[in-house]
Amino acid sequence: MLESVDLSLRMSKGEYKAQIEDLYIRIGELQRKAWKMNIPIIIVFEGWHASGMDSIINRCMLAFNPMGLRFHVIVKPTEEESKKPKFWRFWQKIPAYGKIAIFERSWYSRSIIESFDKRSRYNELDYYVKEINKFERQLTDDGYLLMKFFMHVSQEEQAKRLKLYEKKGIPISVVSEELDYENEYKCYFTLVDEMIQKTHSSHSPWTIVEAENLNYATIKTLSTILVTMESYIISRLKSNISLLVSKSIADFISSSNGLLNADLSLMIEDERYEREKDLYQKILGELQYELFQEKRPLMVVFEGWDAAGKGGNIRRIAEKLDPRLYKVEPIGVPNDYEKSHHYLWRFYRRVPDAGHITIFDRSWYGRVLVERVENFCQEERWQQAYEEINEFEETLTDFGTIIVKFWLHIDKEEQLRRFQDRESIPEKQWKITPDDWRNREKWDDYLKALDEMLLKTDTKYAPWTVVESNDKRYSRIKTLSTLVGAIEKHLR
Structure with missing residues (x-):
């Protein structure tokens, strides 16, 4: 040339x-x-x-x-x-x-x-x-x-x-x-x-x-x-x-019913919960220092239904960690400056340094969930996002980043019970907003979007783990044990 x-x-x-x-x-x-x-x-x-x-x-x-x-x-x-x-x-x-x-x-x-x-x-x-x-x-x-x-x-x-x-x-x-x-x-x-x-x-x-x-x-x-x-x-x-002149119409037909088959009756008793929680938190604390020594970044991604317990799971992960080596990134609505860039831009700014941990309370998957269901972006863009997200995660894992992704799953009845609980207890009322009720009305639309998201972004280098979360104790133990197992797999 x-x-x-x-x-x-x-x-x-x-x-x-x-x-x-x-x-x-x-x-x-x-x-x-x-x-x-x-x-x-x-x-x-x-x-x-x-x-x-x-x-x-x-x-x-x-x-x-x-x-x-x-x-x-x-x-x-x-x-x-x-x-x-x-x-x-x-x-x-x-x-x-x-x-x-x-x-x-x-x-x-x-x-x-x-x-x-x-x-x-x-x-x-x-x-x-x-x-x-x-x-x-x-x-x-x-x-x-x-x-x-x-x-x-x-x-x-x-x-x-x-x-x-x-x-x-x-x-x-x-x-x-x-x-x-x-x-x-x-x-x-x-x-x-x-x-x-x-x-x-x-x-x-x-x-x-x-x-x-x-x-x-x-x-x-x-x-x-x-x-x-x-x-x-x-x-x-x-x-x-x-x-x-012509607005495109979504033509997606769900091909995966994995969530419908999730066993949400799974539970764990108090004594076993406390014992296993302490054990996994201790191991996680030790693994944190191994990650630092090996200069391996770790990204933990939490997505899930409103009131599924993301905050509680994150607290149990962070409870025994060294605060100098991790941070939690709560992801909300992008501000005007973030909206003026490619939607992945704000997440690139939050990736962890080598040897550090970043826990995301919601993430880039909002593009194919909230933004899709609420029509905040054109269909062409959220359809393109599946490939972009996979490439984003592949780029990170090529660098050595360990990515662990959780979807916290509850059924519609359990969500209603938790919403009502939040409304009735004064110290919990801050957790419930009109948007939560409005999103609940679109449960089936979100389920369809979620089904496609899991199908198209579950990869070998960044797989999804669906966590049955009707029982919060079971959910936390499965999250902790999965996270420990994923880190050990990459370090040993």
Whole structure:
């Protein structure tokens, strides 16, 4: 792909001046349209060192209103970032809806460098290709416009520029990187070319920019940005019209009746409950330190019916843990800032550091439960979420994260009894809200959504455990024993 690029292309100063102002005006207008339509835009710049990328980026940034723009320079991960899954830090930097993020180097540079580094645990290019394609598809499925540019110069031109930089005292990079700039081309050319080919797709294509002439490279980059933004905005306008004309109808027929067969009569007596609770809590406390020593993150996910006992189960898990090594994340309705991002963004921000535990009281599964049933998102988006959730969890487990997911199951009669109990006891009244009663009216709709969720997101790397919870003591012991067993399985 790179070998076929014509690097002789040039543009005079006169031609450049004749085009640049018009491009700036038109791109500025498109930025305002994208802002009004809530379209988020990501522009990725990659290229050889000394390719003039910094100058090209600076010229391109002048086309945008800085109020809606963020610029990110990507270097080697910090100590904090190294404790998280590899794409965690990039999720932190994706723009809100209607905003623009420009990346000088990105997930591509880091992937190339680490693919070449045999000391890295991730030194296979195919691993990075899979993760990148997954990451970019999730963004574009959510409505992000993604543009990727590679600034290309010949090896001879790069060598000439590097010598000139050295002579003039110009820094090759303004950040510290342990790279062999003189041999970069020879070391990375094959990997770069292969990476570009394997991550070039219809939803996130690459544009190779002939960068031996700064004027030509700038105009080509800005022209591509202009045409891509125009085309995307037009397609979004057409899509919005078509959604008004015809609303899709869900066609799902449940194929799993596992919940209907759950034995909710299971119980455990007081004496056995206290004995086993103490035992499992003791073991869990010891395993917590093993997780820390092994640098294995643990995520415990609780979903379940309202009043199924999530809070009580979480307290029994946390009761004997070291508070320095765990945290509980109660997940409620997303705030306006969280709503302005991809729905997984707020969960990426909450994943545990290596060796730490995070317990989620509700989670990302709200997308395919509450948001589906209450029509808070379009059907297309919650249908896509099954694959996105599986990929999210696979990315975490590839990093070494242990994921244990619980659905606390009760029947409709037990839920009614607990609701009435909460209303009648003053110290429990804070637990019951009008939303709980309203959700109960949609029990069958939630059951249908739950059935599909369990069917489509029960994976080998992040399986579901249905916990029969009509008896709270039985529920807590099953949760504790399952959690202990899952940790021991991964550590031994």
